[in-house]
Amino acid sequence: MSAPASPLTHPAALALARRHRVRIWEPLPWLVAIAAYFVFPSYLTFGTEILVMVLFALSLDLALGYAGIITLGHAAFFGAGAYAAGMLSLYAGWNEPISLLLAAALVAGILGLLSGWVLLRTHGLTLLMLTLSFAALLEELCNQFIEYTGGFDGKNLDIAPVLGAFEFNPLYSNTQYLYALAVLFVMFVLVRSIVYSPFGHSLTGIRENILRMPAVGTPVQWRLAMAYSISAAVAGVAGALSAQTTLFVNQTFFNLEKSATVIIILILGGYGRLYGAFIGAIAYMALAHFLSKAYPTAWQLGLGLLLIVIALFARNGILGIGARMLRRLGGRAA
Amino acid sequence: MATPLLETRALSRNFGALAAAREIAFTLEAGARRALIGPNGAGKTTFINLLTGVLRPSFGSVLLKGRDITRFSQAERVKLGIARTFQINRLFRGLSVLENVYMAVSERVGAARSMFLPAGRRTDVIEESMHLLEALKLENDARHRISELPYGRQRLVEIAIALGLKPEVLLLDEPAAGVPSAESHIILDAVAALPAEIGVLIIEHDMDLVFRFAQRITVLVSGAVFAEGTPKEIAANPDVRAVYLGQATRE
Numbered sequence: 173m174s175a176p177a178s179p180l181t182h183p184a185a186l187a188l189a190r191r192h193r194v195r196i197w198e199p200l201p202w203l204v205a206i207a208a209y210f211v212f213p214s215y216l217t218f219g220t221e222i223l224v225m226v227l228f229a230l231s232l233d234l235a236l237g238y239a240g241i242i243t244l245g246h247a248a249f250f251g252a253g254a255y256a257a258g259m260l261s262l263y264a265g266w267n268e269p270i271s272l273l274l275a276a277a278l279v280a281g282i283l284g285l286l287s288g289w290v291l292l293r294t295h296g297l298t299l300l301m302l303t304l305s306f307a308a309l310l311e312e313l314c315n316q317f318i319e320y321t322g323g324f325d326g327k328n329l330d331i332a333p334v335l336g337a338f339e340f341n342p343l344y345s346n347t348q349y350l351y352a353l354a355v356l357f358v359m360f361v362l363v364r365s366i367v368y369s370p371f372g373h374s375l376t377g378i379r380e381n382i383l384r385m386p387a388v389g390t391p392v393q394w395r396l397a398m399a400y401s402i403s404a405a406v407a408g409v410a411g412a413l414s415a416q417t418t419l420f421v422n423q424t425f426f427n428l429e430k431s432a433t434v435i436i437i438l439i440l441g442g443y444g445r446l447y448g449a450f451i452g453a454i455a456y457m458a459l460a461h462f463l464s465k466a467y468p469t470a471w472q473l474g475l476g477l478l479l480i481v482i483a484l485f486a487r488n489g490i491l492g493i494g495a496r497m498l499r500r501l502g503g504r505a506a
Numbered sequence: 507m508a509t510p511l512l513e514t515r516a517l518s519r520n521f522g523a524l525a526a527a528r529e530i531a532f533t534l535e536a537g538a539r540r541a542l543i544g545p546n547g548a549g550k551t552t553f554i555n556l557l558t559g560v561l562r563p564s565f566g567s568v569l570l571k572g573r574d575i576t577r578f579s580q581a582e583r584v585k586l587g588i589a590r591t592f593q594i595n596r597l598f599r600g601l602s603v604l605e606n607v608y609m610a611v612s613e614r615v616g617a618a619r620s621m622f623l624p625a626g627r628r629t630d631v632i633e634e635s636m637h638l639l640e641a642l643k644l645e646n647d648a649r650h651r652i653s654e655l656p657y658g659r660q661r662l663v664e665i666a667i668a669l670g671l672k673p674e675v676l677l678l679d680e681p682a683a684g685v686p687s688a689e690s691h692i693i694l695d696a697v698a699a700l701p702a703e704i705g706v707l708i709i710e711h712d713m714d715l716v717f718r719f720a721q722r723i724t725v726l727v728s729g730a731v732f733a734e735g736t737p738k739e740i741a742a743n744p745d746v747r748a749v750y751l752g753q754a755t756r757e
Contacts (some may be wrong), residue, residue, distance in 0.1 A: 366621045391579075
């Protein structure tokens with residue numbers, strides 16, 4: 173046995189040092205998304221919806237999948253972002269889409285920080301109920317100021333062309349799709365780098381053993397609030413993106429159904445693994461889309477059955493199944 | 507007299523009618539090797555929890571190098587140099603051994619706040635973590651998940667995490683608890699090899715370990731200091747034999 177020259181050449185050290193590197197298959201989802209633009213030109217409105225849900229689920233993955241924050245109210249930030257962008261364009265004449273996204277991120281992020289600072293002192297069911305209540309509170313607030321927000325009927329928005337050149341045409345979603353894809357990519361790079369940073373590592377630590385973290389000197393409360401705030405900001409961007417690409421916003425953006433859907437998507441795809449948001453959103457949206465066409469009255473039955481199967485047999489979602497199959501194949505080959 | 511490294515004054519904690527800690531006056535010097543023994547339920551872990559800030563005292567105070575830290579949070583005390591291990595493993599079970607130690611080192615050097623540099627680029631943190639694992643002869647397990655390790659080695663990771671915090675005060679809560687006797691020597695070796703300048707307080711039921719390791723022993727009974735002295739004095743003390751050692755030999 174020979175002693176290694178430097179501890180950094182140890183396999184464990186190498187694995188950690190290389191963990192963040194881009195893997196060979198990682199460009200694949202993006203290539204598929206670009207290919208879809210050319211292959212399914214008549215489905216671009218639907219495609220945009222999927223991209224928005226991917227981004228929303230990605231934001232939840234940071235909070236739920238990595239930091240272990242159990243929330244049933246993430247639509248609070250989706251709605252806050254959507255309304256931040258909507259209200260600014262309606263009442264302040266601020267129509268430039270990209271800066272509106274930044275404003276939405278800021279508003280949702282601050283809201284996440286403030287609510288997180290208070291709510292994240294609780295855990296488990298209490299936290300679940302409090303996050304749910306917070307979203308319900310915002311929805312009711314939206315309903316109270318119906319003359320400004322439009323309440324359930326909502327408001328139509330007028331958004332300026334992207335970069336002053338590409339208009340959002342309600343009939344053809346080409347601009348919407350590419351715009352959503354670009355925004356998703358930028359946000360994904362951001363979330364990915366956070367996940368692989370020392371900060372992200374400490375979030376994983378909080379998820380794995382929250383009681384140990386104060387004993388290594390982690391200000392758990394503060395770190396969770398930061399993660400929650402970033403997650404909220406990304407959810408806010410998703411909401412604003414939804415409002416901009418549909419040129420519409422209403423109070424259902426804050427809805428419990430929205431919060432629940434995004435959890436289902438993440439669990440379906442697999443949480444705590446970034447790409448679960450992609451797989452989950454595509455699987456959920458496609459299934460909902462085609463099932464509701466085939467069985468307009470009973471389509472949710474199919475979704476329910478699928479969820480039961482996932483919950484019983486594949487806790488790590490579709491990506492978890494894939495990873496297990498790959499491991500088995502690898503094991504046989506070796 | 508010089509200011510002791512760690513000191514408690516009349517440290518007390520009540521749980522309802524139960525006094526789990528009664529006016530404990532205790533000092534620990536730099537480089538000291540101290541053991542805390544006592545029957546089950548004597549309040550040993552409560553005392554550690556009071557020192558580390560897991561519990562707030564009902565009254566009394568904790569001082570680190572003369573500074574009153576009674577109101578400080580757990581995390582703040584860690585930053586000031588008080589580290590501990592847990593009686594029952596509290597590790598990051600899904601992560602590798604190296605990633606467990608990385609957690610502590612990255613927090614100590616302030617890397618854990620940074621969001622935009624990959625964790626793998628902090629080679630300083632990785633290198634220091636690997637050195638710690640080598641010192642505890644854990645380097646061959648560095649890649650393994652905690653859940654794949656035998657219990658005795660998991661106990662070593664507890665110690666590695668605590669050492670990654672570069673503590674001045676190290677509190678070991680039953681480091682050999684639950685370790686099969688065939689493996690317990692690795693814990694003994696690790697404890698014997700702790701850096702000399704650290705003040706160490708160990709809670710342990712294994713009397714072999716206590717008498718080999720400690721320069722002084724404090725006996726806690728019903729939350730109060732019952733006796734204190736060198737291992738010889740404690741072994742010869744008839745009262746201690748009656749309440750504690752007598753029971754231990756009967757087991």
